[in-house]
Amino acid sequence: MISRIGLYFSSKYSTMLSLENAKKLAASKAVDLHVNCGDLIGIGSGSTVVYAVERLSERVKADNLRVKCVPTSFQARQLIVKHNLPLTDLEIDRELDVCIDGADEVDCNLNLIKGGGGCLLQEKIVASCSKKLIIIADYSKNSKKLGDQYKKGIPIEVVPMAYAPISNKIQKAFGGVLDLRMAVKKAGPVVTDNGNFILDWREYNQDSDWDKVNTTLLSIPGVVETGLFINMASKAYFGMEDGSVKIQAP
Structure with missing residues (x-):
């Protein structure tokens, strides 16, 4: 019995390590293949990007x-500063060679859900100013349809005064459930770097035309940006459980 318990915990710990190793594999592969001397690089947010910067x-x-x-x-x-890499901004350098970023989920058409960390607006701005957006992730983020793996919902950044009517409008148009994202270690809602709130949209129709849905959401007054990244990614690199890297292109 003791040996079986030991084997169980050893196996579980190994799986946990493999997830981090998968992130590192994907990040290293993407940086090696897509970063050249003299490049201007957009640096995304999230746990997998840590390995890319390393x-x-x-x-x-x-x-x-x-x-x-x-x-x-x-x-x-902070990550860039920690590793002593040169900083610039979009006011100085308005077109970037590549943006390397993570994703909460990637479907079979390279549509993305991003914004689990609350940085969707700035992530989308930087990605839109880059010649190519390269996504890095572990195998758990690779799905056939949006919503297969990521159950926390599609993030929608909104002006604070409008979050309630925006929620109603989205429910009437598309159904589903919208939750105001609440902070963990402070009272009240999460406030983004841009001073806005985030609605997380769950229980949506997974077979939606995401291009049309995204366009409709952005037309609602008070919606600042969505976590739907449609027709933006050039390639996605997934670190797999077996130590390989899966490359997905449009």
């Missing part, structure tokens, strides 16, 4: 790689 720092030191980085959030900026 690999980028290694290449800068080992290969004397010259790059400049535009962060998509305060967290991304």
